[in-house]
Amino acid sequence: xxxxxxxxxxxxxxxxxxxxxxxxxxxxxxxxxxxxxxxxxxxxxxxxxxxxxxxxxxxxxxxxxxxxxxxxxxxxxxxxxxxxxxxx
Amino acid sequence: xxxxxxxxxxxxxxxxxxxxxxxxxxxxxxxxxxxxxxxxxxxxxxxxxxxxxxxxxxxxxxxxxxxxxxxxxxxxxxxxxxxxxxxxxxxxxxxxxxxxxxxxxxxxxxxxxxxxxxxxxxxxxxxxxxxxxxxxxxxxxxxxxxxxxxxxxxxxxxxxxxxxxxxxxxxxxxxxxxxxxxxxxxxxxxxxxxxxxxxxxxxxxxxxxxxxxxxxxxxxxxxxxxxxxxxxxxxxxxxxxxxxxxxxxx
Numbered sequence: 079x080x081x082x083x084x085x086x087x088x089x090x091x092x093x094x095x096x097x098x099x100x101x102x103x104x105x106x107x108x109x110x111x112x113x114x115x116x117x118x119x120x121x122x123x124x125x126x127x128x129x130x131x132x133x134x135x136x137x138x139x140x141x142x143x144x145x146x147x148x149x150x151x152x153x154x155x156x157x158x159x160x161x162x163x164x165x166x
Numbered sequence: 167x168x169x170x171x172x173x174x175x176x177x178x179x180x181x182x183x184x185x186x187x188x189x190x191x192x193x194x195x196x197x198x199x200x201x202x203x204x205x206x207x208x209x210x211x212x213x214x215x216x217x218x219x220x221x222x223x224x225x226x227x228x229x230x231x232x233x234x235x236x237x238x239x240x241x242x243x244x245x246x247x248x249x250x251x252x253x254x255x256x257x258x259x260x261x262x263x264x265x266x267x268x269x270x271x272x273x274x275x276x277x278x279x280x281x282x283x284x285x286x287x288x289x290x291x292x293x294x295x296x297x298x299x300x301x302x303x304x305x306x307x308x309x310x311x312x313x314x315x316x317x318x319x320x321x322x323x324x325x326x327x328x329x330x331x332x333x334x335x336x337x338x339x340x341x342x343x344x345x346x347x348x349x350x351x352x353x354x355x356x357x358x359x360x361x362x363x364x365x366x367x368x369x370x371x372x373x374x375x376x377x378x379x380x381x382x383x384x385x386x387x388x389x390x391x392x393x394x395x396x397x398x399x400x401x402x403x404x405x406x407x408x409x410x411x412x413x414x415x416x
Contacts, residue, residue, distance in 0.1 A: 084338075091244075094222065110219045110416055112244035114294070116267065116311055118216050148267060150242075150294050 081164040087113075091151030095160035102133040107161060113151035120147040128161070136161050167262050167382065170389035173204045173371050179211035179235035179248070184402035186255045186319060187240055188395045193257050194313035198395060200258035202378055202386065204371045207248040211235035212334050215243040215308065219416050228333050238413045239319075241308035243295060246321060247331040250356075252370045254278075255319035256378070263316045271295055271307060273382070274318050278305055281377025282322070285370065287360045295320075302355035322374070324365055325358040 082096040091113040098105040107128045115121050124143040131139055137158045144154050174185070182205055192198035214223050216239060223245040229236050234247075256274055264270040275291045282289040282299070289299040297305035307320030328351045337346040357365045379386050391399065406412050 094219065108219070108416065110217055110222065112215050112218060112242070114242035114267075114308070115217070118240075118242065118310060121217060150267065 079165065081166065083160045083164040085156070085160060087152050087156050090153075090156075093152050093156060093160055095157070095164045097161055097164040099133070099165045102165075104128050104131050104133065104136075104161075104165065109157065111152060113149065115150075115152075116148040120144065124157075133162065133165055167200055167258070167384055169200045169202055169258070169382075169384040169386055170198070171202050171204075171375065171386040172389055172391060173375075174390070175367075176206040176208035178209065178403075179207060179213065179237040180403035180407040181399055182207060182211075182253070183213070183237050183239060183407045185391060185395065185399035186257070186317060187402050187406075188398040189255075189257050189391070190312060190315055190317045191398065192392070192395050193259065194315045198392065200262060201256070201389075202384065203255045203257070204374065205253050205255075206251065206367055207235070207253070209233050209235055210247070210249040211237060212245060212247050213237050213239050214245045214413075215239060215241065216310075217242055217416060218245060220414050223336055225334055225336055232333070234334055236413060237407050238415070239308065240312075240317065241310045241319065243306065243308035245335050246306060247334050248321065249327070249330070250325035250358075251321045251323050252367055252374065253319060253321050254374060254378075255317060256382075257315060257317045260311060260314055260316055267309065267311075268293060270316060271309060271318070274309075275305070275307060275320075276381035277378035278307075278320070278322060278374065279377070280381050281370075281374035282357070284373035284376050285357060285361070285365055287357055299355055299360055302353055304355050304357070304360070322370060323354070323356040324367070324370060326354055326356040328354065 079099040084094045093111040096108040107125050289297050292298045295307045296303050305322045309318040337343045
């Protein structure tokens, strides 16, 4: 199962999330867009942390990985929602 | 703040991005002073933001055909077609900049707004990272914080050709190409559009020198990259910014 969601975040930037899943297990996630994240590498860490995770755990992982990250133009909730929708 | 000014003119995309990173490393290590840099792009280039997918954003065939460089930036933000513009970067220790990221965008952009005023272009900051004139974007900016330093770079659009821009930047689908072009025409302007005359790079550089100097209270001294900075910039251009590995990583 593979899906992509492209979304303009209200008042923010463009977010493009692609997900590959087996059932409710995520194989791969790609988070792209014209947003800003400080530090930038946190987004790659999040993608790695989500690979192999179950969909019900996505929110917890996103919150954990982004706890110390400053995001501009996108937010954790939008990311969680986009991963779910792309997987769905 | 004492600050070096490097006005290096035009270089290719890979060296341009390599030199920004090289200066960042040297400022971080205390080997170079805080630095303001003005530059341009020859050949013209597309830069994409750190998080963007190159295939989604760039028409690679058209870029290759027309000799337009394509490079991924160290900073987030959107894809930019760099042609008739002045690009700046400012690299300084975080301690010399507002701690709050939004505030630091506003702080640096003041230099651009005063510089634009020197050119008789009225402009204002548009959060998060743009400057507008008459409600239309005239400057885009992007910032990263690494190794205890702030690197902010951005463009001041001296002249814009939206049709040409969309030869190299992808639109969501061919069906909406005409709408995308007209939307951008309505949203983007340039120094030339505002003043109805061309402003050469050198005149713009003089204006932004004054603008940054006033707004950021910089004591500017003309300089150039040190031999070590230049060598490292060339190394980064070759081993990072011109590689498929870096540019196609997303």
